[in-house]
Amino acid sequence: MIFEMTTQVRVSNIKEGQKWYETLLNKKPDFIPHDGFVEWELIPGCWLQVAEGNLTEGNGPLRLGVTNIEAERERLIKELNIDNFEIYSRPEVSAKWGTFTDPWGNHLGFFEYMDKTEEQARIKAIIGKAEV
Structure with missing residues (x-):
């Protein structure tokens, strides 16, 4: 049974990425578990993760x-x-x-x-x- 979902995007600079996604989503992150990583719960059980790291293409x-x-x-x-x-x-x-x-x-x-x-x-x- 699937009951939750996460999806992740990568950014080269977490501070810039967090600020950009805060503006996009009109809210602060719901969870910051460690440096270089922030999460928003978009709707119950549906999470967007923004992680600092190597950018992915496509x-x-x-x-x-x-x-x-x-x-x-x-x-x-x-x-x-x-x-x-x-x-x-x-x-x-x-x-x-x-x-x-x-x-x-x-x-x-x-x-x-x-x-x-x-x-x-x-x-x-x-x-x-x-x-x-």
Whole structure:
């Protein structure tokens, strides 16, 4: 039985990486077990680890669900100088999405449910409340 998940990205400088990911996620790390390593619990049981070390190539994308992808894109353009963040959609897909990279080449992105009733149902099922 799988009951939790972690994913890890690498950065060349943990202080810069921590600051960048704090801005991306709008919060401080939930856990700093040792030097060179920080973790955020994104939703219950789902952890993002940022580790200082050799950069990996071609990973991801790790896409995070948001309720307003356009607003998040504008925030990242302003606060993190993200460029190359196009938003895509297709009629047969129930979400729109976009991908960008962090300064270390890790592929990240966001997605947003098109059907807001479905979105609210997913939020409630995952975090136990209907509104965020």
